[in-house]
Amino acid sequence: MSKKISIAIDAMGGDNSPNKIIEGIKLFLKKKSSHDDFILNIFGKEDEIKKKIKELNISQNNINIFNSDKVISNEESPLTAIKNSKNTSMWDCLQHQADGKSDISLSAGNTGVLLVISRMILKMMEGVSKPALAGLWPNDKGLNVVLDLGANIDCNDQNLIDFAILGAALFKSLFPNIEPVVSLLNIGSEEIKGTEILKKTSQQLRNSVNKKNFTYNGYIEGNEITNGKSNVIVSDGFTGNVALKTAEGTAKFITNNLKKSLTENLLSKISLLFSYFALKKFKEKLDPRKYNGAILLGLNGPVVKSHGGIDSIGFYHSLDLCYRIIKGNLMSEIKKNLNISKVE
Amino acid sequence: MSKKISIAIDAMGGDNSPNKIIEGIKLFLKKKSSHDDFILNIFGKEDEIKKKIKELNISQNNINIFNSDKVISNEESPLTAIKNSKNTSMWDCLQHQADGKSDISLSAGNTGVLLVISRMILKMMEGVSKPALAGLWPNDKGLNVVLDLGANIDCNDQNLIDFAILGAALFKSLFPNIEPVVSLLNIGSEEIKGTEILKKTSQQLRNSVNKKNFTYNGYIEGNEITNGKSNVIVSDGFTGNVALKTAEGTAKFITNNLKKSLTENLLSKISLLFSYFALKKFKEKLDPRKYNGAILLGLNGPVVKSHGGIDSIGFYHSLDLCYRIIKGNLMSEIKKNLNISKVE
Numbered sequence: 234m235s236k237k238i239s240i241a242i243d244a245m246g247g248d249n250s251p252n253k254i255i256e257g258i259k260l261f262l263k264k265k266s267s268h269d270d271f272i273l274n275i276f277g278k279e280d281e282i283k284k285k286i287k288e289l290n291i292s293q294n295n296i297n298i299f300n301s302d303k304v305i306s307n308e309e310s311p312l313t314a315i316k317n318s319k320n321t322s323m324w325d326c327l328q329h330q331a332d333g334k335s336d337i338s339l340s341a342g343n344t345g346v347l348l349v350i351s352r353m354i355l356k357m358m359e360g361v362s363k364p365a366l367a368g369l370w371p372n373d374k375g376l377n378v379v380l381d382l383g384a385n386i387d388c389n390d391q392n393l394i395d396f397a398i399l400g401a402a403l404f405k406s407l408f409p410n411i412e413p414v415v416s417l418l419n420i421g422s423e424e425i426k427g428t429e430i431l432k433k434t435s436q437q438l439r440n441s442v443n444k445k446n447f448t449y450n451g452y453i454e455g456n457e458i459t460n461g462k463s464n465v466i467v468s469d470g471f472t473g474n475v476a477l478k479t480a481e482g483t484a485k486f487i488t489n490n491l492k493k494s495l496t497e498n499l500l501s502k503i504s505l506l507f508s509y510f511a512l513k514k515f516k517e518k519l520d521p522r523k524y525n526g527a528i529l530l531g532l533n534g535p536v537v538k539s540h541g542g543i544d545s546i547g548f549y550h551s552l553d554l555c556y557r558i559i560k561g562n563l564m565s566e567i568k569k570n571l572n573i574s575k576v577e
Numbered sequence: 578m579s580k581k582i583s584i585a586i587d588a589m590g591g592d593n594s595p596n597k598i599i600e601g602i603k604l605f606l607k608k609k610s611s612h613d614d615f616i617l618n619i620f621g622k623e624d625e626i627k628k629k630i631k632e633l634n635i636s637q638n639n640i641n642i643f644n645s646d647k648v649i650s651n652e653e654s655p656l657t658a659i660k661n662s663k664n665t666s667m668w669d670c671l672q673h674q675a676d677g678k679s680d681i682s683l684s685a686g687n688t689g690v691l692l693v694i695s696r697m698i699l700k701m702m703e704g705v706s707k708p709a710l711a712g713l714w715p716n717d718k719g720l721n722v723v724l725d726l727g728a729n730i731d732c733n734d735q736n737l738i739d740f741a742i743l744g745a746a747l748f749k750s751l752f753p754n755i756e757p758v759v760s761l762l763n764i765g766s767e768e769i770k771g772t773e774i775l776k777k778t779s780q781q782l783r784n785s786v787n788k789k790n791f792t793y794n795g796y797i798e799g800n801e802i803t804n805g806k807s808n809v810i811v812s813d814g815f816t817g818n819v820a821l822k823t824a825e826g827t828a829k830f831i832t833n834n835l836k837k838s839l840t841e842n843l844l845s846k847i848s849l850l851f852s853y854f855a856l857k858k859f860k861e862k863l864d865p866r867k868y869n870g871a872i873l874l875g876l877n878g879p880v881v882k883s884h885g886g887i888d889s890i891g892f893y894h895s896l897d898l899c900y901r902i903i904k905g906n907l908m909s910e911i912k913k914n915l916n917i918s919k920v921e
Binding site: 371372373383386387418420427428454455456457458459460468470471472474475476477478479480481482483484485486487488489490491494495497498500501503504505506507508510511512514515518519 | 715716717727730731762764771772798799800801802803804812814815816818819820821822823824825826827828829830831832833834835838839841842844845847848849850851852854855856858859862863
């Protein structure tokens with residue numbers, strides 16, 4: 234690729250910003266020290282950003298800093314967001330992207346506001362009925378893309394088909410050598426199961442989707458999300474959000490119980506000496522920071538939302554995700570999928 | 578209680594029946610050897626049942642055996658169930674209960690058929706709009722009741738309010754000394770979050786529910802199911818089923834990864850010697866067999882569905898659940914809740 238990957242970063246969103254953002258950027262620059270194929274456009278309070286960059290001894294190659302005086306508060310409601318968010322660091326990122334100067338935006342700020350103003354500034358992509366928020370989810374073979382995670386409570390069959398197209402394109406951009414296999418999240422695997430909307434979606438995916446771009450694998454139940462037989466899992470935003478949060482809660486519940494068991498007496502504490510490396514590897518594989526970053530798809534350009542409470546390592550992973558998405562040509566993958574699926 | 582607790586057991590449902598059923602009954606009788614407050618009414622192929630009872634040396638005190646020649650197949654569809662299920666062991670259990678000779682029915686057979694014929698034979702309870710399938714779910718403080726787990730895909734506000742009433746009564750019957758705290762499963766905790774149906778339900782629960790029988794705690798997200806702040810979690814059957822299955826899948830995914838990590842090299846294998854008892858306790862706490870048994874509520878009598886693939890220990894737990902539900906006067910708890918909540 235001759236053109237550099239250009240990422241707009243909101244340095245002010247989330248807890249402990251801009252410090253953790255700049256620390257995450259430092260980590261990214263270190264890992265990419267042999268690459269010269271990207272530009273980071275950092276938006277926020279210039280003085281604070283520059284101070285932190287100096288403190289951390291970060292080289293300013295591949296970095297542009299843009300001053301944005303205002304910051305969106307975490308308490309801001311999506312209803313008043315448009316009025317109150319002009320000239321904030323988040324808004325300026327999206328405007329930079331809309332002007333064609335960045336390929337993707339990344340923010341750890343207020344999710345509701347980000348969804349609303351992204352849609353307003355970047356606008357819907359032609360041929361897509363609704364945007365969707367996608368996430369990465371570990372499975373037995375690697376990673377799933379799961380969407381929608383909460384951008385849309387009510388979805389019709391056309392929305393779900395669009396999510397399949399968007400999700401398959403995202404998967405392809407991240408894992409170019411693996412075929413996307415799409416499934417619909419349902420409460421049974423038989424064709425008669427589920428809502429009328431799911432039945433209509435399933436039938437249309439079976440009948441009309443060009444098999445070259447992704448395979449459609451039918452319905453799966455919640456316990457099959459992690460088995461690796463599908464890698465793009467489609468759902469309305471209500472169900473997807475409940476599934477994601479329930480999985481997060483269950484993971485935390487189990488690992489907390491494990492921790493308690495392994496530290497409750499001397500014998501079990503001794504065992505930790507021997508299992509240290511095994512448990513460390515286990516913990517690393519399931520570290521939620523590795524999966525940080527929800528991707529808003531369906532607009533004229535992707536937007537990544539980092540978790541607001543995550544640390545610099547988590548922020549690094551969401552920045553790396555931005556890089557990989559653009560490197561994998563997400564937007565042209567989406568266009569390819571849309572064009573093929575519209576010609577029936 | 579002077580009247581004995583009378584449980585109708587379908588001996589033929591699920592895998593490896595009647596053997597695992599009779600083995601589960603043996604375990605129950607052993608644990609209850611000092612009790613004489615129950616009768617088990619066992620339905621199925623009399624010869625097979627008697628043979629197994631003899632083989633296991635089970636005393637026939639507190640046991641009645643009833644011959645049912647037919648068994649419902651696992652492939653039977655709910656649509657043809659009524660025609661094909663007459664005089665099966667499952668049907669005969671429910672008829673025994675409807676005739677007032679058993680207080681509760683227990684089956685490990687076909688779930689769809691059990692839901693359909695239970696409703697037909699036992700009939701809806703007066704004042705309840707829809708029946709619901711409830712399950713037990715471990716949390717940081719003990720156990721939750723979660724419902725509906727899949728009996729109803731579409732639910733309106735009245736259905737969800739009924740589920741709150743039914744779930745709180747079930748919790749009270751199982752844990753008489755703990756106050757039921759009801760929450761609605763949603764995708765955010767603010768009042769503006771979620772579907773219109775959830776908003777209407779929440780408002781009505783806040784306004785009209787008599788606080789004496791349960792507390793209403795507002796919305797929770799999926800990651801709060803296990804935190805123990807609520808103990809009765811209400812949802813439509815689609816969302817509830819996805820949440821339950823996702824939690825099961827996540828638990829399995831994590832424990833499989835843990836197992837893999839702890840057995841991958843000599844050092845980690847040595848650690849197992851030291852952590853054996855700690856890990857055993859951890860495993861026992863999360864053993865899904867302990868939570869076996871979904872409870873169908875809202876009919877003129879409760880029905881418990883055991884997992885079809887579970888072993889005799891799992892079946893024992895669902896039988897013990899039946900005993901505890903009746904011992905805790907579930908039906909009068911439901912009537913109490915219904916009466917209070919109807920008088921506004």
